Amino acid sequence: MCERKATLQRLTHLLQVPEEGTIRNDYSANFVDSGLKTLPSAWIGNTAPETRLIEHPRLRRLTALKAALAQYAAIPRTYLQADLRAWIPTAQAIPNLGVLETLGYDVILLDPPLPSYAWNVPHDPQIYPSWSWDDIAQLPIPRLASKDSFVFLWVGDGRDDGLERGRDVLHRWGYRRCEDIVWVQTSERDAYAPQGTSLFVPVVQHCLMGIRGTVVRSTDSFFVHCNVDTDVILWPGERPEPHAPITTIRKPHELYTIIENFCLGTRRLELFGTNRNLRDGWLTVGCDVGPQAPQWPAHGAMPFEPTTYMSYFVLDPPGCPLHCRSNLLPYSEECEQLRPRTPPNRHDHSQHAPNQSDQLLSPHYHQPYQQPDLVMTHAWPSLTTMPLYTWKPRPVRLQPPLSQLLGQGAGGRATVSVPSNSERLSGAQARVLERVHETAALQRVRE
Template structure:
């Protein structure tokens, strides 16, 4: 092991030089002490307490540098550990006290921020959209297919001065994105006065940036959404990084908040009724996450992440998209209209009502009459579906038997039951039931379980709708035939099971 021997020799030489320098320093100190004591003795009244103070003891002589002995070499060449990765095997061979089973590496990102000014989110791996799903080929394929579909079914981009906002009426938009330019001349009251309700379709979505959360943005943003007739349903967060803008510890802009603000909030509101399990023609849920990690634009500090456009397009399939207060350099995007606070815009992308309506009608003809991005079988197979709770079986069949106290028997034919657990798990079940024919709805809302019945109808048989409730039996509903005697009251006893 020539490398290990050479390294050990260098360390010993360095240690010997340090000891030699230390010995020379002590020698100079002792000589200085002797000289001062001779001067003290020359004084007429010598301070005996100082004269009798002991001199610093001389250290033992430093050992001469020598190559490591055979035991040391044997210690450094202890048996290898083939079960360890190469880095740990090297540490085992080099360090005598190294125990690989006890090694623990902890990244103290808070302390790193204190020492270097780097925000912890700088260390998030795969934050870029191009690398986010490298280990998930199906998700990567889904995003690729959706991008191709969105690009192929997009209207030409247009710009329009903000002063001409009223000229968009009576057009309706499926998505409205806002980045309000709050200042001394534009307040929350000015934002609330915008004619957003008249521009919004039903159903539609609003995405509104409301700031870092240090002020009243989150509260006022919810109030504005409610005034416009929207319900807040999500909150998208942009987490900023400072890989390229870090200027060292203590250089973050001063704020009045308790914590360092490194994020921005975008409230998402919904108008109308949209259900994830039945309205896949309009929304695709779970395709993206609600966290965006992006450095920001040094040339435009107020610019928001471009990934927000992709998130909206992946989620809402509506092709009528409008952005209010768009940026001059970055808002030109196919499928989007942008309202800017400029008096003049580029003529080639200015608003043309007839051309936009024609493009919208053409896209609607490709999607069966609706202004949406058409879905494909492959996209539908890859996209995440609504979660189903375990033990819910959906639709089930059942058979019920009615037994009278006086011995009468009523038998209902096998019917269709709905698992009650599934109804609790899926809040959209009420909507699905409301779409049934009126005769079926009437039967579904007339359950009879353990109810007293007059049994003077003789003997009969009828049809029965059953509702399965796991393994707890059934509720009989509808027309049930029973057999009774006289005026004896009867009771329907559930004896079936739902499958």
């Protein structure tokens, strides 16, 4: 017993390393020690989308295939110069949205000029004022979106009440929050524009994703492909000018890829866009779009013309169920084999590609992927080089009653959040502080 104890003491002495000689893998402490310069996220390696999938050939092939499908089905990049405040309904009149309301969009992306961005906005605030959350909530998103659709809303870095108010806005539009996509900044801290005097330095920007309708991932794979991308975007940022600091107003372009990989609907709308946001397959609406605005692309873009724009789509009848949608990406057998999916039920093969063998349908199928001999181009493929099929029949399922959808997502049935009326506190924090003051006042009364 004594020998065992002595051996244990010797081993313990050998394992003890002086504090000065230990290796500390604490990037947050290093951020403080380096003079608030090197962000913890700056140590993340292999962040470029072109290289991060080198060791994952199946996923790399899938992303290339989906990019080719999205480019093949994309409409020409289109812009509409408009003041979105004119779209807000008033007591005197309700704005006429024309064909935009008739079409009904599958995806709507918004990057509003929030008050938290005010110190980074290069424009004159008198000409380009920021939008309050109440103004954003009055935008006619329910009229623009289809019954089953998605909204992506940038809400800031989370220091103020952006996350709470963003969820509240989604709720007022009839959406429930289902995801929080974050942009993680990966450059040196001094490369970014100053962001206030807070003791905490935010390194992320949040984009809330809202869903409306009853989209089911296991049966509606003709409309959504889940788990192709993650909810974290690693990007250093972009400088408005060569020697200017990086601004968080300019969001990563990778979000477009995430949206296009996830939702297979081709009716896409972006609000508060600029010439920098012009993209094939999207209609970009904002004040700073068009040849007269900065950063007009060399290859140009199409101005919005209702007749021409509507000719790119098939108009679905009113009340069209999800499985009868027409404006979808082409179907690809190879894409169905490669994409991540929910394990199917034993007797339910409806979410899989037609004519697949039972071995491919099995969730235990882990054979190495055999790339076909077919050559797939990565830009503007033709029908002769892409295995496209018509998706028929699509699974028809009963819609759950509205009572089963109430209360889904964060916040509860009626109230998602409470406005804090503060630049430093969220709605929940302000409510907790209010309760503390009420309790203290009640105790003083009792005394």
